[in-house]
Amino acid sequence: MRFLFALALTFGMTLFAQDGPAQEGPGSQSTETVAKPKAKDSSTPPDSTKAPIPSQYKKENQPAPEATFKSEATTVTVDVAVLDNKGHFIPRIPPGNFRVLEDGVPQQIAGVSMGEAPMTVCLLIEFSNLFQQFWSDGWYQTLMAAYGFVQTLKPEDYVAVIAYDLKPEILSDFSTNRQKTYDALQRLRIAGFSESNLYDALVDAESRMENIEGRKAIVLISSGVDTFSKLTFDKARKSIQSSAVPIYAIGMLQALREYMDAAGMLGNIAQLDFLQADNQMNVFAHETGGQAFFPRFYGEFPSIFNAISAALRNQYTITYHPSNQTRDGAFRKIKVQLVNPATGEPLRVVDGKGHSIKYQIVAKAGYKAPKEVE
Secondary structure (H helix, E strand, O other), X not given: OHHHHHHHHHOOOHHHOOOOOOOOOOOOOOOOOXXXXXXXXXOOOOXXXXXXXXXXXXXXXXXXXXXXXXXXXXOXXXXXXXEEOOOOEOOOOOHHHEEEEEOOEEOOEEEEEEEEOOEEEEEEEEOOOOOOOOOOHHHHHHHXXXXXXXXXXXXXXXXXXXXXXXXXXXXXXXXXXXXXXXXHHHOOOOOOOOOOOHHHHHHHHHHHHOXXXXXXXXXXXXXXXXXXXXXXXXXXXXXXXXOOOOEEEEEOOHHHHXXXXXXXXXXXXXXXXXXXXXXXXXXXXXXXXXXXXXXOOXXXXXXXXXXXXXXXXXXXXXXXXXXXXXXXXXXXXXXXXXXXXXXOOEOOOEOOOOOEOOEEEEOEOEEEOOEOOO
């Protein structure tokens, strides 16, 4: 099977190529550490690596961004997914059953809507010699997850590919042209460094996506281990909280770690490092309104990709005017609940047979309030 998979990668996955409106990628890469770099364009300005991904994605009649805060903003928009215990989206919940708390204070909801929209996804992939040495289990699993996710996208979905080791590198710009995406994934062969700077790469990707319109998310394929980032976990966490881009994290190497642990091949420090890595992935996902997945088998990938698609395409959009209009730049915590409006008690959701359904509400943890203009 690995031989067939490698053969498919060698020929560029041309069977899966789809036509679509092409968009040009960045003129130069942010670094050259992840894969064999493409030829440089001498016409590219020297400071282009500081610029956001130059996507032209901006369609009319697209849903508003998940949250956009300017100095004069008085409206908060939160995308919410309600999922059952199997990860399926629960539709047709009446608007009156939603309650929003901001810093523990109930808010007056201005509107609740539900819709399906194309996705704009940044596929952020850890690719270093730490866990993705050529033809290792980590290398194979990372490529399987990346190719598998791309194949679940719809023709109208936009996707960009960024890989990171010592630094993040943009391999392809946002585009609906799947051939460009597969060409980018083709570059994931030989890793350049043994560093895996997750915090720096994640904050960089979030800042690049901050002003992109429509339904957007970062799909992070990573071990969750950070080795040498300039940013600390706390600084990265605060930056990610305020960026309003949900993170869907897929933790790699779960089965391999369990095998090594059972065989006594992992020391106490290594076990703690991996536990911390999983916890970090959970925190980043939860606090941005995303989800974290830790598959042990390849057969779990399809259900994970379907869950991500369902959570992004089918969402309730809640709009409210915060009661606290203080422009202090402070972080405001958001909690979304389902309640019975007559009693204020938690809402009981039942299936077609009248049985109660356990559900979870996926929404970002909060937002950063605007600052007063001086």
